[in-house]
Amino acid sequence: MKTVYFILLMTLAISSHSFAQKSSYDESLAKQLQADDYGMKTYVMAILLAGDRVNEYSPDQRAEIQKGHMANINRLDENGKLILAGPFIDGKEKRGIFLFNVSTKEEAEALTNTNPAIQAGVLKMELIEWYASAALQLLPEAHKKVQKTGF
Template sequence: MKNCSTLFLASLTVLLLNTSCSSTSKTVSASNSAPAKSIEASGYDAALAQQLGADEYGMKQYVMAFLKSGPNRDQDKTVAAALQKAHLNNINRLAEEGKLVVAGPFLDKGEVRGIYIFNVTSIEEAQKLTETDPAIQAGRLVMELHPWYGSAALMQVNDTHKKLEKKNVAE
């Protein structure tokens, strides 16, 4: 009977060790003190991460632009409205091309008028894109550009937005 108990305990120990070792190979730990979390349980999607350009933290590099009031804001209402429409059309074009991930105005009418988040990795690339904006060309707006590190999930904002908008802002 003692041999059967020893054999049972040895078998149970081997089973537990095998289970523990196989689940340990599927875990990731954020730090040495944090409990391990299963990749499967986290919802990690390797294909989506690769598609969106995510690094191991689910992040990627962008360039953020602060749109500021430019030196030439004295256009009459008709010209200002035409520039605004052309500015919005340019935003839509850059979004369709996948170069502009997020754009929007600030609502406080201050010096900083809005933001862009460009899907590029250099200030030079973003600068070339800002130069296509008619409001920039006219001096109505100026851009301040900064490299920025944010969630790769932002790459899905434009597709989701299309499902939410009843009317396009440029219309």
């Protein structure tokens, strides 16, 4: 009898735990973020690589290209197309990443081609489709709350 009682108690505990987890589901937010039943969606990640034409530019020219690169990042963020961006610390061949809020490589490539550093050949990008939490789209707003100064 103790075993039956224990099994019944465990089933009840598991059921209430599962219910508690499901009760936090926000259907409206899931629809707004285009989440699937797992709370996930497809993004496109760009790995930024050192371009082949870096040495063709003077330091002043590269500084201007970098300003355009940063302005482009800010524009993509304002348009809701960029979830996150950032450089790798070592700064070697792999320069950084972008996570685009788009579902196809073609859309990401079109956005990539608006970047002055890509246009100048200072950077190039490898595009990879990535399946991750739809809630990542909330990251830019959260970042604005912790960012003290802009770029």
